[in-house]
Amino acid sequence: MRATAIGAVAVLLWAALALVTTLTGRIPPFQLTAMAFTVGGIIGLPRAIRSGRAVARGLPGGAWALGVGGLFGYHFFYFLALRNAPAVDAGLIAYLWPLLIVVFSALLPGERLRWWHTAGAVLGLGGTFVLVTGGQGVQLRGEYLLGYGAAVVCALVWSAYSVANRRHPQVSTDMVAFFCLATAVLAAACHLVFETTVRPDGWQWLAVLTLGLGPVGGAFYVWDHGTKHGDIQLLGTFSYFAPLLSTALLVATGRADASWPVAAATVLIAGGATLASADALRAARRRG
Template structure:
């Protein structure tokens, strides 16, 4: 192969990686609607809501699994099963445990360490190198998220909430570890996320029976549950799976900080929250962090256009 051919092949590989990153970033957009749809479900308990939404998300991809992945299903490694179910269910289990045992703001901030942990853990992957701009971009995103969630008022951690803080920390570790370790199974079709969603729905239903009282959805609450399953608590995990397997995991980690920012923007637009200076400053920090972390990707895209 000539040098020109090798260069073109390298650029094509980089372009595929960029497209996969863009698809993974779509999950961030879907997660931004989580707060809006969740508030629309009323007083449905969290595990019940998780079971219902993941059932919708699992049924979304089940027809493709039944139609085209019988061989892949029979050869699916046990580690892939453990990672998929452990990541999806484990994150939500520890998140709800954290919310039950610590203030929501404190627990949310600790849990939202996962984008930064993704960037850090990515250095452990073969062929990946953690550059200073990746870490700096993720830290800027974290600073913006802290400001956004606290409203500029600061956080006071208290010893009586240690269980909740610990659960939130485990939550962050579970999701970041799942996202990075998912790179080990590029051969596992993304459609099989449907099975992980259905297994998560089943486990959440068991937790609901053990810990909660059933609340029957009414009226538009059914539509909100369906929207959750098609979007942030279901459909988003398909595109995230593809992105973490084939895209730029470091950039995806940094871009994830846009989720709380966009979520707040949706609430402001719909009257569920007020615009404020912390929102504006958080926007600058998170956007700046994303631009810093994506500098390398932008250069790759420019080279791809020049070569093509």
């Protein structure tokens, strides 16, 4: 449960993503990703070097492919989806990844998928649907097929990365520093090809630094530890709290309005998390 709690910190950090991103102004997404991941890699580099386990060339090729592919692949396909489909539709499809984590976890050795895990994840998905759409529903249109497809790939990449990460417990979390730096290089290359550079001002630099320390950098260290050593099914379900907490922060800071979809999403997501955590709650009751 300690590792699960550490992994859940990532969900809290991701909840701040929307709010902090609004403070970065009009910095293009790949440029912002490159800058934030550079910060994220730098903060972990001293510990990685001191640990003695941080010789990058000594990492298994599979670990490199998984780490860089997961971090960069998710962001690449997410931005591709946003460029080619309405943001609400793309975001909702991409947020299938918590449910896919719960489903894919059944493929791991020693893991069993119970009905309450799936039911809890589906409730969380329902809460996210109500929250993201404002209760208005979604109309999928043929001209946005590329964006929809990219959003599906985005969800598959992150869920597969999160579950497959459990198969590399011998790879230290310190290695995430190298994965972040490699992701920053790839994002910078995409920025040079697809975007025009925007020079940040004083407050935007602070927002970029905050992203690198938190939701687009630091969060991946605690998520790595949680997915390798914690309850992967609980982490998948708890991840639905990220959009809910994100909306709550936007409401609290006056950047969004409180509404009935927020209240409905709170009930659905909290209920789903409680249902999915039935095993942990019973174990805690027995220990008590």
